[in-house]
Each structure stands twice: as C-alpha cells, then as structure tokens.
Amino acid sequence: MSDQHDPASPRVTVKRGANRAVYDPAEARSILEAGNIAHVGVATDDGPIVLPMAYGVRTGPGGGEVLIHGSVANAMLRAGRDLDVCVTVTIVDGLVVARTPFHNSMNYRSVVVRGTATAVTEPADKMAALQVINDHIAPIWDTARPPSEIDLKQTLVLALPLDEASAKVRAGDPIDEDADLDGPHWAGVVPLTTTWGTPYAAADLRGAPPIPAAVTALAGTDAHITLGVRPQV
Numbered sequence: 001m002s003d004q005h006d007p008a009s010p011r012v013t014v015k016r017g018a019n020r021a022v023y024d025p026a027e028a029r030s031i032l033e034a035g036n037i038a039h040v041g042v043a044t045d046d047g048p049i050v051l052p053m054a055y056g057v058r059t060g061p062g063g064g065e066v067l068i069h070g071s072v073a074n075a076m077l078r079a080g081r082d083l084d085v086c087v088t089v090t091i092v093d094g095l096v097v098a099r100t101p102f103h104n105s106m107n108y109r110s111v112v113v114r115g116t117a118t119a120v121t122e123p124a125d126k127m128a129a130l131q132v133i134n135d136h137i138a139p140i141w142d143t144a145r146p147p148s149e150i151d152l153k154q155t156l157v158l159a160l161p162l163d164e165a166s167a168k169v170r171a172g173d174p175i176d177e178d179a180d181l182d183g184p185h186w187a188g189v190v191p192l193t194t195t196w197g198t199p200y201a202a203a204d205l206r207g208a209p210p211i212p213a214a215v216t217a218l219a220g221t222d223a224h225i226t227l228g229v230r231p232q233v
C-alpha cells in the first residue's frame, strides 16, 4: 500500500517496506484515532527509554498534534519536554502465517510521529488537552467529576505536532516463495480484533449512579446493560 503524498522529512521516509508507507495525514490520523496506546521514546541522560502511554489527538495548524500526559514526577515526560521525542502507535490486525517462519508476518497499521514535544501550560488549553486525552480512551469527561486545581498542577501535558509523521500499513495474505506454493505447509491469516468486555461496578461503588452512556457504548450495548460479574482476584 502506498499513497500519493510526500513524506514530511527524510527521517520519516519509510525505506524498508516502502510499498507499505502511507503519508496521507488523514490516514495517519485515522490510525491514531483507532489506536489505544502510544509508545513514547525519549533519549534521557541515562539512556533511551520507551514507555507505553494513553494519548489523544487534536486538530490544529499543520495537521494537529498528539497529546500525552502524566504526573509532573514522570521522569520520561520531564525529560521529553522541549526535546526530540518519538511517539509510535501500533494496531495489530492479524497474524500472517506463512509456509515458512521466515515469511511469517503481521497485518498492522502503525504511525511514527517525530518532533519536539512542548508542555501545554495555559490553563484552559491544558484542560482542553486533558479532555482530548481522556475522551480518546472513554469520552466520560462530561459525566465525571472535573479535575481539581491540584489534579491539574500534578499533571504534565505534552503536545507533539503531527507534521512530521509516517504511517505503515500491512494487509493481506502471506507472501511466500513460488517454490513453496505446491508444498505441504498451511498458509493464511488469523485476524485479531480487540473488543471491550462487559463493564462491572467498582467494589466501592455507593448508591446507584447511572453508568455513563460512553461506558455502555464501549461495550456495544445500551444503558440497560446487565453488569458483568466482578472477577475474583
């Protein structure tokens, strides 16, 4: 798969597997919107580190930005502020089983965003950014208790422009060698789908607050949901 758009810079030009490169910002954005977890990479004084994080995406000049947040004590976020970082989001769509392990693969959609992350500090903008991150996971911002001043002070939000990004997409069958096609070995694809399960109430839930519609929507059901059974741990 490839598209008619140009890469934003040499360092986000896909060289290996270039036929799978996607530079269409709309497609990169749709992958970011479909993903759940970002892996954030930063070079720190004691070496490179990559951590998984929640994230959000918002529109804006130059294609918008990806937003990440964490505690002000988060060493990686503090290190990444005003520095070059790399944010990667990956969605695995299937296991590609070839006739030989050498050609096994995965079907996937991934986005790599590179650039300088800056702190979002203006209070209203910071609040809006936090809502974007929160609502990317579950849009319950409007139905939950708003963050307090202390919550806000304890949270660091970083924004990374989306104007230097690449996407790579693999879809379809295994690509085996001609000589193996008449052989005795199976080949095919095992699709991978991710779904949310039935929600269950917190053990300390008091009263009978309504389940936010956004939560029941995640489970693909309506507000009259039968709650799941809390697993024994």
Ligand SMILES: Cc1cc2nc3c(=O)[nH]c(=O)nc-3n(C[C@H](O)[C@H](O)[C@H](O)COP(=O)(O)OP(=O)(O)OC[C@H]3O[C@@H](n4cnc5c(N)ncnc54)[C@H](O)[C@@H]3O)c2cc1C
Pocket: 011, 012, 013, 014, 015, 016, 017, 090, 092, 106, 108, 109, 110, 111, 112, 165, 166, 167, 168
């Ligand atoms: C789920 C998954 C599993 C993978 N497993 C393997 C594996 O086991 N071994 C392996 O070699 N490769 C694997 N890949 C592919 C891997 O991500 C790289 O694309 C590939 O290894 C080429 O690396 P490179 O440094 O030669 O890339 P180059 O083409 O030199 O990278 C140049 C630029 O291309 C962009 N780019 C590269 N890869 C990606 C990507 N995946 N998504 C978006 N932009 C990208 C970046 O902007 C990067 O800076 C996997 C990818 C996914 C999504």
